[in-house]
Amino acid sequence: MIEIIKKILIPKVYLPIIYILIAILINKILEKIIDKLITKKQSSLIKNSYNYKKTETFKVLAKNIIKYLVIIFLVLAILTVYGVDVTSILASLGIVGIVLGLALQDLAKDIIAGFSIILENQYAIGDIISIAGFKGEVIFLGLKTTKIKNYEGQVKIIANRNATEVINYSMETYLAIVDVDVSYEEENAKVEKVLTTLADELTTSLPKLKGKVELLGIQELASSSVKYRIIAPTKASDYIEIERKIRKAVKEKLDQEHIKIPYPQIEVHHGNERI
Secondary structure, eight states: OHHHHHHHTSHHHHHHHHHHHHHHHHHHHHHHHHHHHHHHHHTTSOTTSHHHHHHHHHHHHHHHHHHHHHHHHHHHHHHHHTTOOHHHHHHTHHHHHHHHHHHTHHHHHHHHHHHHHHHTTOOOTTOEEEETTEEEEEEEEOSSEEEEEOTTSOEEEEEGGGOOSOEESSSSOEEEEEEEEEOTTSOHHHHHHHHHHHHHHHHHHOSSBSSOOEEEEEEEEOSSOEEEEEEEEEOTTTHHHHHHHHHHHHHHHHHHTTOOOOOOOOOOEETTEEO
16 A cells, blocks of 8 residues: 555656646636636627627637647646656757648648638638538537538538638528419419518518518419519528428418419320310
């Protein structure tokens, strides 16, 4: 038992453990300070607004930077315990930096790109964006990567240097668009009156709208139907829900007014007879 205690009391054994605990404590304290500062800043902002999401993104980024810095200082402190000359290591970082710079060019590009994304307000956590054809919500933005989650639950991880030609759907109001197919047999004036009335009703009943639901009119004269277009301004994260609710309301309204919705039909001819 005494021998075990003697081994534990050796500086090379207990000091690294103490340094690790101190590093964890410092990291926790700094994270709490960041949380407090960001929360104070967010209290004056509208929740889920662009500036709100920007501060949330900055919080994640700041925590990542602090974590990496704490780890670096922890490693240097532990090396000194084992007699490693840290000053000589730091002095030689110039040469090593050149070597690492060549070896880690992609990592450096990712970090620089990460800072550019934040500083230039390209996108933030919670935004709906599209990169390389993949559309979804930004759920993580770090120094190296961006994570996007689509509506099917798939998560795509993209290196920040590859986040080019980004389409951000959250910067401006997004339009939910519903095209309504109506039979050619129906009178245009009646259909427009019914859909206009419905648009007014939806404007007062639908949640998460950013303006009025509107009937734009005839969008297309298709092969078997007349297409009318209805639009509703909303947030990019809510447009799918809004479109579904509009389609349901349209179906119920057209059924109520006995307005025909066309569907594929096949005419079969038997000799001179039509079946």
